[in-house]
Amino acid sequence: MSDTKKMALIASRGTLDWAYPPFILASTAVAMDMEVQIFFTFYGLTLLKKKLDAKVAPHSNPSMPMKMPFGPKTFKNIEWPIPNLISSNLPGFNDVATTLMKKTFKSKGVATVEQLRDICVESGVKLVGCQMTMDVFGFTKDEFIDGVELGGAATFLEFAAEADIQLFV
Amino acid sequence: MSDVQANMELDCRGLNCPLPILKTKKAIETLNTGDVLKMVATDPGSINDMTAWTKRTGNELLSHEESGDEYVFFIRKK
Numbered sequence: 462m463s464d465t466k467k468m469a470l471i472a473s474r475g476t477l478d479w480a481y482p483p484f485i486l487a488s489t490a491v492a493m494d495m496e497v498q499i500f501f502t503f504y505g506l507t508l509l510k511k512k513l514d515a516k517v518a519p520h521s522n523p524s525m526p527m528k529m530p531f532g533p534k535t536f537k538n539i540e541w542p543i544p545n546l547i548s549s550n551l552p553g554f555n556d557v558a559t560t561l562m563k564k565t566f567k568s569k570g571v572a573t574v575e576q577l578r579d580i581c582v583e584s585g586v587k588l589v590g591c592q593m594t595m596d597v598f599g600f601t602k603d604e605f606i607d608g609v610e611l612g613g614a615a616t617f618l619e620f621a622a623e624a625d626i627q628l629f630v
Numbered sequence: 631m632s633d634v635q636a637n638m639e640l641d642c643r644g645l646n647c648p649l650p651i652l653k654t655k656k657a658i659e660t661l662n663t664g665d666v667l668k669m670v671a672t673d674p675g676s677i678n679d680m681t682a683w684t685k686r687t688g689n690e691l692l693s694h695e696e697s698g699d700e701y702v703f704f705i706r707k708k
Binding site for chain 1: 644646647648649655687
C-alpha cells in the first residue's frame with residue numbers, strides 16, 4: 462500500500478512519565494494503519510530493557526504535581542508542597558513518587574508502559590537501538606527485548622526522510 | 631441509531647487514552663466487512679479520537695451518542 466502513512470520517533474528519555482509518549486503514539490499510529498519506527502537513544506535505551514524499571518524524579522521536575530492517588534477527592538486534589546531539600550535527599554523518595562504515579566495511572570484507566578510496549582512489539586513497530594549510546598552507557602543487545610535492531614543516525618534518517626510524521630520525545 | 635444491530639459489543643468503560651482505540655482496532659479486526667461494532671467508553675476524549683480513527687482507517691462511524699457519562703459508538707467495518 463503506497464499511501465500508508467509513516468511515523469518516525471526518537472525516544473531519548475527513560476523516566477516513567479517520558480516512557481509513555483513514544484509507546485502511546487506508536488501503538489495508536491499502528492492502530493491507525495501507519496508504519497512506525499522508534500529510534501531509542503541516550504536514556505531512551507532503558508525503555509528497551511527486558512525488565513522495565515522507569516521511575517520519576519520529582520526534584521528534577523518542578524512542574525510535576527505531587528498528589529495522592531487515593532482517598533476522598535478533596536484529599537486527592539491537594540498539591541503537596543514538598544521542598545527539594547526533601548525530595549532530592551530523602552532515600553527512597555523517587556521510589557515512593559514512582560509508586561504513587563503508577564497508582565494514579567492505574568486508577569485513571571491508563572495502560573502500563575509494559576502493556577503499551579507489548580502492543581507495539583506485537584503490532585510490528587520497528588524498534589531501533591542507537592549503537593553509539595549503547596556503547597557509551599555499556600548496554601548490550603541481550604539486555605533488550607527480542608526484536609530490537611541496532612543502528613545509528615543514518616538508520617533513523619533514512620526512515621524519517623520517507624515518514625509523514627517525525628517527532629523527538 | 632439504536633435500530634442498528636451490532637454484531638459485537640466492546641466495553642471500554644473506565645479506560646483512558648489510548649486503550650479505547652487500541653481495543654477497538656483489535657475488535658474490528660475480528661469482524662467481517664460490513665459488520666457493526668458497538669463500543670461504549672467513558673473517556674470524553676474518545677469522541678474526537680474515534681472520529682479521527684475511523685477517518686484514518688476508513689471504517690465508518692455510523693453514530694455516536696452520549697448517555698450520562700457514557701459515549702456509545704457504532705462503527706461499520708470497512
